[in-house]
Amino acid sequence: IVHMAQEIKDKSEKDYQEVYNAIAVKLREEDEFDGYIGYGPVLTRLAWHSSGTWDKNNNTGGSFGGTYQFQKESNDPSNKGLHNGAEFLAPIHKQFPWLSHGDLYTLGGVVAIQELQGPVIPWRPGRVDLPEDMTPDNGRLPDAVYGADYVRNFFKRLDLNDQEVVALMGAHCLGRTHLQNTGFDGPWGAASNTFTNEFFLNLLNENWKLEKNEAKNMQWNSPKGYMMLPTDHALIEDDKYMAYVKLYATNNDKFFEDFAKAFKKLLEGGITFPQSTPTYRFETLDSQGL
Numbered sequence: 001i002v003h004m005a006q007e008i009k010d011k012s013e014k015d016y017q018e019v020y021n022a023i024a025v026k027l028r029e030e031d032e033f034d035g036y037i038g039y040g041p042v043l044t045r046l047a048w049h050s051s052g053t054w055d056k057n058n059n060t061g062g063s064f065g066g067t068y069q070f071q072k073e074s075n076d077p078s079n080k081g082l083h084n085g086a087e088f089l090a091p092i093h094k095q096f097p098w099l100s101h102g103d104l105y106t107l108g109g110v111v112a113i114q115e116l117q118g119p120v121i122p123w124r125p126g127r128v129d130l131p132e133d134m135t136p137d138n139g140r141l142p143d144a145v146y147g148a149d150y151v152r153n154f155f156k157r158l159d160l161n162d163q164e165v166v167a168l169m170g171a172h173c174l175g176r177t178h179l180q181n182t183g184f185d186g187p188w189g190a191a192s193n194t195f196t197n198e199f200f201l202n203l204l205n206e207n208w209k210l211e212k213n214e215a216k217n218m219q220w221n222s223p224k225g226y227m228m229l230p231t232d233h234a235l236i237e238d239d240k241y242m243a244y245v246k247l248y249a250t251n252n253d254k255f256f257e258d259f260a261k262a263f264k265k266l267l268e269g270g271i272t273f274p275q276s277t278p279t280y281r282f283e284t285l286d287s288q289g290l
């Protein structure tokens, strides 16, 4: 299967910046969601989950077709809680009906990272909605209970290497686990809505203890009230991953640079863009003085 992005001839950078701003203003205004964490983290996870179904071996799934809009995908147990992000974006789709669902879900993640003071994520439009029968099967997203070998093997399907995997996992600086969504919980003074390299500093500096949580899942907890999933902790159990954890803990610019590249690659997996498709680097509200 080839997913050729369509050339959007009648929309300019200004039009897409207008969509960016509409999402960003709504994000700024609706700040009370999830105990004042806001919608940034769940929008980031929605962009990742709508892209993370891709299988490079047969080019099925991925962000192109916007199939998260169909219940077969949004009801995947792996997607529990993400309806909050989709409901947040629904009015944006009404306001800009010309934007495909795939472009909407991925753009939502770009706005979230940038408005939470993360790096600029270059983004290209042209994803085309696919019919419901093209929705990938459930079960393509990763479980949290396994170790480094599982993580490495899982991300091979998304064509992502060790360095890209560690950079991407840095997005776990945002938001929190919710027991009713995934069976993981956290004593949550630590939940953050600012994009930093803190995830890597925590991994290296906290005193982690493996404990069974209220849902009978094992997770790593620290006396200061932080938590890590087993797949998070795996990054300091494996020498190759550990090297990148140390790099990003000590070099925030390098983390931002590598995260931006890897997140773009994740959001574009499986898509062929025509030469003529522009790459947009959006302004944040702050940088526009808005």
Ligand code: HEM
Binding pocket: 041, 042, 044, 045, 048, 080, 081, 142, 143, 144, 145, 151, 168, 169, 171, 172, 174, 175, 176, 177, 178, 179, 181, 182, 183, 184, 229, 231, 263
């Ligand atoms: C091995 C790979 C991964 C696993 C097993 C994993 C697992 C999880 C789990 C269990 C949660 C808690 C969800 C909840 O309870 O509501 C979570 C949250 C989150 N994940 Fe991941 N994740 C992975 C990779 C990623 C990647 C690659 C990104 C983005 C680049 C990401 C972004 C997020 C964000 C932003 C949240 C917070 C969501 C919120 O606060 O509602 N994760 N993840």
Ligand SMILES: CCOC(=O)c1cnc2ccccc2c1N
Binding pocket: 172, 173, 174, 175, 176, 177, 190, 191, 192, 198, 199, 202, 226, 227, 228, 229, 232
């Ligand atoms: C920087 C403080 O946050 C963390 O160390 C951290 C670690 N793993 C997570 C895994 C899933 C969701 C949120 C997570 C999270 N917020």
